[in-house]
Amino acid sequence: MTEQTYQYYLNQKAVGAHYLEIGNPMKALEHFINAYQTTYGCEDLDLMLELAFLYDEVENPEQAIAIFSQMIEVDPTFPTSYYGLATIYDDHEDYERAIYYYQKTIELDPEYETAHFFLANIYDELGDNQKAIAHYEKTIEIDPSYYYAYINLGCIYEAEDKNLKAYHYFYRAHQVNPADYTALFNLGVACRKLGQVKEAIRYYRKSLGANPQYAFTYLNLALIYKEVFEDYEESIKLYTEGIKYNPQMSVLYYNRACCYALLNEFEKSLDDIQIATQISPSLLDYMKSDDELVQVKKLPRYQAMYQ
Incomplete structure (x- = not known):
């Protein structure tokens, strides 16, 4: 290996890092590949790690998997190689392989908190609460x-x-x-x-106050005023505010319709029912058996639309 070739490897790696820093992953990838294709590059775990994560970022998981697998050949004791494979399989919902590689990561580094966390996520998704709890608790113990x-x-x-x-x-x-x-x-x-x-x-x-756009906060808070205090006006105010931020959230219209019905404002109720069922036709069956809307269903306009 000549000094010029070694310098070329260093230069390409540095240029790739520069493009990565300024937010140009495609140019960074180009120069990291050039560095990787040298004799020095194909054994540089730091470079290979950057390259593998970049391949994953630009949606080329096959190449990312190939690089992570080669990293394991270079150094079978480097836990991040296994972690990288685990995250790719996790993203593609190949949970069996993801679990295997998260576990391999943890075998090599029992304090690898993100491996514990994402392994817990998989067990949570699969309904294995005991294992999920154990790995979330370990995550907290570490961090x-x-x-x-x-x-x-x-x-x-x-x-x-x-x-x-x-x-x-x-x-x-x-x-x-x-x-x-x-x-x-x-x-x-x-x-x-x-x-x-x-x-x-x-x-x-x-x-x-922290996030005025989250629809379910309006929904849950309005339900308290409706169910506990029978304060339908306050519920309507909350639903209306939630709709301002979430105009496609059908349950906000539907629940506001129920409050209008309880206040005997049947036409307003029907207006909201119409919007809610247009957004979510699945609400139709629920609506037809909803006792709070009995009077609304007697309106000629309702019968023309739904019967």
Whole structure:
């Protein structure tokens, strides 16, 4: 290997890094490939790692898999090679292979927190809650500030109706990131299920302050005013605000229609029903058996449209 060839390898690697830094992945890829095709490049794990992730970024997973596989041949003890393969198979929902490579990553580096986290995600997706919980807990043990590990643990326990545990993890997530709406929203969910209505309202309103565009916060908060306080006017205000940010969210129109019906504003109710069922025709069957809309269904306009 001549000095000129070695210098060429270094130059191509540096130019590729420059293009990557300024946000031009295709030019970066071109120069990293040039560097990789030298004798030095095909054994440079850092270069190969950049190249593999770039191939994945530009939607060429086959080449990414080939590079990660070669990295394993160069150094079978480098955990990120296995992690990279795992993420590609994970993205393509090949969960069996993804699990295998996440596990290989963890065997080589038991403290690889993102491998634990994404392995937990797969088990969560597959409904294996025990394994999901174990790997989310390990993620937190390694990195106590891993926000979404707390969120996902809380969601598992909330789905199991273990609402005190759910609250615990959502609150810990909130402590990690007090400004994020996700933990605040989920704290509202947990408090509502625990019967702590005032606390649920407080968290939902704080969540809206953090993110006024999230449709389900309006939905859940409005339902409290409707079901607990029978304050249909406040519910309508919330649904209307939610619709402003989410004009294609059919359930907001549908639930507002129910509140209008309860206030005997049947024509307004029917207007919302029409919009809701145009957006989501699947609501038609539910609507036909909804007792709150009995009077609306007597309107000639309703009968002309739906009967």
